[in-house]
Amino acid sequence: MNFFAFFILLPSPFCLKLERTWIIMSATIMTITSGKGGVGKTTATANLSAALAAKGYKVVAIDADIGLRNLDVVMGLENRVVYDLVDVVDGVCRIKQAMIRDKRIEGLYLIPAAQTRDKNAVSPEDMIALCDQLRDDFDFVLIDSPAGIEQGFKNAVAPADKVIIITTPEVAAVRDADRIIGLIEAEEQGPGELIINRLRPDMIKRGDMIGIEDVLDILAIDLLGVVPDDESIITSTNRGVPATMENHSVASQAFKNVATRITGETVPFLDLETQETFLQKLSKFFSSL
Amino acid sequence: MGFFDKLFGGSKNSGSVAKERLQVVLIQDRVKMPPGTMNKIRDEIIEVISKYVDIDTEGMEISLTKSARQSRLVADIPILRSRQNGRR
Secondary structure (H helix, E strand, C coil): CEEEEEEEECCCCCCCCCCCCCCCCCCEEEEEECCCCCCCHHHHHHHHHHHHHHCCCCEEEEECCCCCCCHHHHHCCHHHCCCCHHHHHHCCCCHHHHCEECCCCCCEEEECCCCCCCHHHCCHHHHHHHHHHHHCCCCEEEEECCCCCCHHHHHHHCCCCEEEEEECCCHHHHHHHHHHHHHHHHCCCCCCEEEEEEECHHHHHHCCCCCHHHHHHHHCCEEEEEEECCHHHHHHHHHCCCHHHHCCCHHHHHHHHHHHHHCCCCCCCCCCCCCHHHHHHHHHHHHHC | CCHHHHHHCCCCCHHHHHHHHHHHHHHHHHCCCCCCHHHHHHHHHHHHHHCCEEECCCCCEEEEEEECCEEEEEEEEEEEEECCCECC
16 A cells, blocks of 8 residues: 655744843843633742742742732732732832732742732733833742733733743643743743643553643743642642742642742752652652641 | 553543643644634545545545644545556
């Protein structure tokens, strides 16, 4: 039997990637986004901010999810909100007045979102101007993006030097992550870096979860970290203390590793899929909870 | 995946099913191709090639694959015999 095969190359919409260059640059502005809701943007923002501050960097976390304020409760700072992001943009207060200083870690601040306004209260230009004001005083600005691809997402991504895309190994989350990668590449802010959250090594081992390599294969961007599914994230969120601030769980360690990579150091990836010893440790850990 | 599925090799792991479904849906997302278009492409390819050679339409496979962030349309078409030359 003869086989006749041919290939047609479809034009890729992603051709030119221009690196943004900054003349004055001290703070690195990073936006954490995902497309899909509930994959862990806010958790990641809180944990990475705390982990970076614990390393001695000066960090401000900005909740860009206007109307659905959440980062304040995840960080445990909800009782100290006076002014918010929209107040700063509207000129109601100075930027320093809206920054809540976290008393638990030196150098950690939060600018909360407004709860009573909507996403159109802020424009991408406002966010760029606001972040530029923060550049001289901080090492890192972490922006917690709202879900979706509308105004709120655009606001959150506009000032970013680096976009961190967070996904879970699920069909819907990966699909949305792909869409986000396409959008930030179109804005020449791509391709971004990926965090795979809530991984279940036991399910991957059984073949019932998309593996790390498969996700990377599909999305074709650099991996910044893998965070296993971990109850400690829920318990620490219950208490309003980011996991990286208090405990030594696997997820906490994974977020700390991501923070270390953000600072430019190389940390080996926890090989959750194949390392037998680690899996054993992990299953021991899970059963001990 | 249930125990019996595993025992008899009846169905695929849900992880690989998820990966395959994702690959298909992402190709459609990326090239903004409506779901029916693949079938149209297939029919028209058959039409064009059938003018010159007899092809095994049953054994024909057209798929979209991707490498990095580039999509690739691959057609694998078994030829029965050349129409002009007959059997060589």
